[in-house]
Amino acid sequence: MSGTPTPPPQESDAQKLELARQFIEKIPHSRALSMRVDAIGGGAAVISMPYDLRLVGDPRSGVIHGGAVSALMDTCCGAAVMSHPEAPAGTATIDLRIDYMRAATPGQRITARAECYHITRSVAFVRATAHDEEAGLPVASATGAFTVERPKGGAQ
């Protein structure tokens, strides 16, 4: 970001992030999947969820359903947008594409990492990956576009 001489005080930033964490962990569907915000700030977010038998998509292998991975990715991408320094007042998904590279290993926690790599007055562009507890090839990757809602009467 360009050098604006008056950065907002650190403390209010920390408070803002704590608020974001609380907000995300209170979303009913995030709670239903036991999502945990591991890190958030500066247009990036890390959110994880535990393995859960209720989320299995293939009873023979015990692999988590792709839909549950989508829910994690969508939440993480939205959180990354909300934490961007040009902080939108709100955001909603315009589109989200997920590529499934391999099955997540049953029993392992799934962690999504999302980055809002570009934001305009009206659109935020986001990419994300999801890993189980094995490093290396992600379980899935995602790209999405999100709305940027400006506060009413805001300068932008």
Next chain:
Amino acid sequence: MSRPKPEPVQIVKQRRDAALRTLVSGVPYIQFLGIEFDRRGDELTATLPFDEKLIGNPLLPALHGGVTAAFLEVTAIIELSWSLLWEDVEAGRIDLTSLDPMHLPRLPKTIDFSVDYLRSGLPRDAYARARVNRSGRRYASVHVEAWQDNRTRMFAQATGHFVMPDPGNG
């Protein structure tokens, strides 16, 4: 001209409904979201009855975008599996008494899934229908539409690509 006497309608319905029930009830995640399937002949309609745990934005309130994506993906996979199962069910080639979740036909695997969010999902029931646009030996392409109060006002649509299950492994 002679043709075999048609089977009694209730026998046909029983066989189709049993196959569909086995397909759907074997997947824990479908039960978790509460998704149900209605059948008219071979046409399926998925219903996602509203529940508090499906909310993604408590302020509006609106359905979680991830729930919408999951609902569409479940509908696409069941439609595709159903279309693969249909001929065997019709020909009576599947022994429905021995079908349990652990002996289900293998499900197609999602390669990619792309969701287009058209308007926010309201806190009420949602419906979806999928159309298999291409179903080859190895790959399939499926399109899904979801709506709530009005069939012509979609709130989301999606296209997904799938790897077909191994036919020898069914």
